Amino acid sequence: MNTIKELYAYRQMIFSLVKKDLRGRYKGSVLGFLWTFINPLLQLVVYTVVFSFILRSNIERYYLYLFVALIPWIFFSSAITVGASSVVAQKDLIKKIYFPRMVIPISYVTSSFVNMLLCFIVIFAVIIVTGAGINFIALLALPVIMAVEYLMALGMALLTSAVTVYFRDMEHILGILSMMWMYMTPIMYDKSIVPDELLPVFNLNPMTHVIECYRTVLYNKAMPDFSSLISAIGFGLFFLILGCLVFSRLQRHFAEEL
Amino acid sequence: MAVNDIAIDVNNITKSFKVFPDKGSQLKERLLFRKRNRYEERRVLRGISFQVKKGEAIGLIGHNGCGKSTTLKLLTKIMYPDTGTITMNGRVSSLIELGAGFHPDMSGRENIYTNAAIFGLTKKEIDARLKDIISFSELEEFIDNPVRTYSSGMYMRLAFSVAINVDADILLIDEILAVGDANFQAKCFNKLKEIKAKGTTIVIVSHSLGQIEQICDRSIWIHEGLIKAEGDPKEIDLEYLDFMGRKLQETTSKELEEKQSDEASETEQTEEDTAPEQEEETAPEEAPKRWGNGSARIKKIRAYTADGSQQKVFRTGEQIVFRLEYTVNKPVDDAVFGIGIFSRDGIQCYGTNTRIDKYEEFRLDRSGTAEIVLEDVGLLAGEYLIDFAIETGDGIPVDYYREAYKIEMINSIGDVGIARISHKWNIN
Numbered sequence: 024m025n026t027i028k029e030l031y032a033y034r035q036m037i038f039s040l041v042k043k044d045l046r047g048r049y050k051g052s053v054l055g056f057l058w059t060f061i062n063p064l065l066q067l068v069v070y071t072v073v074f075s076f077i078l079r080s081n082i083e084r085y086y087l088y089l090f091v092a093l094i095p096w097i098f099f100s101s102a103i104t105v106g107a108s109s110v111v112a113q114k115d116l117i118k119k120i121y122f123p124r125m126v127i128p129i130s131y132v133t134s135s136f137v138n139m140l141l142c143f144i145v146i147f148a149v150i151i152v153t154g155a156g157i158n159f160i161a162l163l164a165l166p167v168i169m170a171v172e173y174l175m176a177l178g179m180a181l182l183t184s185a186v187t188v189y190f191r192d193m194e195h196i197l198g199i200l201s202m203m204w205m206y207m208t209p210i211m212y213d214k215s216i217v218p219d220e221l222l223p224v225f226n227l228n229p230m231t232h233v234i235e236c237y238r239t240v241l242y243n244k245a246m247p248d249f250s251s252l253i254s255a256i257g258f259g260l261f262f263l264i265l266g267c268l269v270f271s272r273l274q275r276h277f278a279e280e281l
Numbered sequence: 282m283a284v285n286d287i288a289i290d291v292n293n294i295t296k297s298f299k300v301f302p303d304k305g306s307q308l309k310e311r312l313l314f315r316k317r318n319r320y321e322e323r324r325v326l327r328g329i330s331f332q333v334k335k336g337e338a339i340g341l342i343g344h345n346g347c348g349k350s351t352t353l354k355l356l357t358k359i360m361y362p363d364t365g366t367i368t369m370n371g372r373v374s375s376l377i378e379l380g381a382g383f384h385p386d387m388s389g390r391e392n393i394y395t396n397a398a399i400f401g402l403t404k405k406e407i408d409a410r411l412k413d414i415i416s417f418s419e420l421e422e423f424i425d426n427p428v429r430t431y432s433s434g435m436y437m438r439l440a441f442s443v444a445i446n447v448d449a450d451i452l453l454i455d456e457i458l459a460v461g462d463a464n465f466q467a468k469c470f471n472k473l474k475e476i477k478a479k480g481t482t483i484v485i486v487s488h489s490l491g492q493i494e495q496i497c498d499r500s501i502w503i504h505e506g507l508i509k510a511e512g513d514p515k516e517i518d519l520e521y522l523d524f525m526g527r528k529l530q531e532t533t534s535k536e537l538e539e540k541q542s543d544e545a546s547e548t549e550q551t552e553e554d555t556a557p558e559q560e561e562e563t564a565p566e567e568a569p570k571r572w573g574n575g576s577a578r579i580k581k582i583r584a585y586t587a588d589g590s591q592q593k594v595f596r597t598g599e600q601i602v603f604r605l606e607y608t609v610n611k612p613v614d615d616a617v618f619g620i621g622i623f624s625r626d627g628i629q630c631y632g633t634n635t636r637i638d639k640y641e642e643f644r645l646d647r648s649g650t651a652e653i654v655l656e657d658v659g660l661l662a663g664e665y666l667i668d669f670a671i672e673t674g675d676g677i678p679v680d681y682y683r684e685a686y687k688i689e690m691i692n693s694i695g696d697v698g699i700a701r702i703s704h705k706w707n708i709n
Contacts (some may be wrong), residue, residue: 035398039398043395115381116382116399118377120357120372120399120400121358122400129494217662275361279298279360
């Protein structure tokens, strides 16, 4: 409870770190902030070429099918991989001055989240341009899904960033782990092609539920499956609490370890 | 003492650091080199308790490595104690590392916002203080330029202005008043007094006992992780100085004994030893700061107070005696001895030599000692670096030793500048 109160007091710091991160991300590049949009669009082109012309998936409007899952995934995976080194990256600050340490992963995840929201502009542009259509009622569920994913990503980032301080290999392990995780989540393919024996694993994967929800709303234009949504919320809260507990235990010795 | 009168309550804290001779933080290293993971535990604090009342100012003193800076870091919550508890009542601001989070490409104004946010201020609170911060830093014209264009003095001024305008209930300070030029230092000092008068609790860690005496109500002397004494700064500081002086004497006499026994066992080795004995305190940095033809060398420098006790810290107005031991390799017929005293920022405060003072030139044909007695040294609080030199009569350096010695002056009166000019006021 005290932690929440303190974090609220430091909201200006979170805000300014997010701003600094967003502004600094493309600093010095010619296209600057446009990269926020260009990057996912180009990724979309690559995946569409591979899966529509070479591997030939028979999913209708595959580019959209993929896109609505890929953007949320990029946010999640950057939260756990880049987020993991966020605390180590700010070691000068941590060794010098007191502030609630959670501010750092929170800011990082928040700025990635804002980035994802901007990418959603591109998603909606694609939907409108291609005439895929939108279900406005189902769209009401979108903020809930986003919030759940945010909490999940934050929980994971708290966990990985705190562990990385003590164990620097974590950054590299997480790179591989997140790639494996991506292929174990129905992003590029449909869950229906997953063999029955493997289904329990997929159902235990919290991202499966999140991705399914996004896809139902934006691709299938329907309200998300209630059980998927509940599972996603459950996982989200679980990771958040776990992340907070681990982080607050480990943060006591940050200054000495860094 | 009523509970709500207490700003800081430190209850029996201990802290150890693990010292790894060679630490691997990667899995491979951890597994392969298990043996390397052996570490020593260094106990820095061995059980310290004290309380600070609201509005009180205390100074933590002690020699390097005694645990005073660690105590301060524990108070800021950058680190946590192993055992014991610390309770802080109120908003804490620290002047420990100034300019945390400054971004060189952002303007001074933007950096004020970032930096103040790290102290936990909201945008509204920063807006309200912005004018004060800028005017205190005296950077009005430059405030919208990127910080990378600032000189280091401007940078520190900005950083200090933010930290001091946070309006904390508790202010923690580590060796702070080395900021900027003498004018700005005086301004900071006055601001500190003003803040104290407003009822802010202050904890200062400093080597400069003069600063502590001027601002603090109480000194706590930490020695080897324990509180050795606490009380009125004037008394505690004297006790501390006395102790440090005695310690200095002990170590030097021990060295002398060692040296003598060395010489007894290795009689043949005495001749080649032309380089001066590297006494850590007397020679902060040697090679590039020393030149001369080598006919004679200054071997050892010591400073004494009027009563003959060896010291490195003196009070403004005291007598200081420097005694030089020199060795002669080749006789010098017309030697002149010189001294130069410089402040930390390189200003020469005084300089003279035996020629200026109309002494006959000296003939040096064997090793000996030279003494200069400085009466009533008016240098004000701060650190001073001292050059010593031996020259020939026509100005050829024999041994010119820059920054050969360092002393600290302390001054509990509070006058400012470089040196005290004796004075009186006549006011009608």
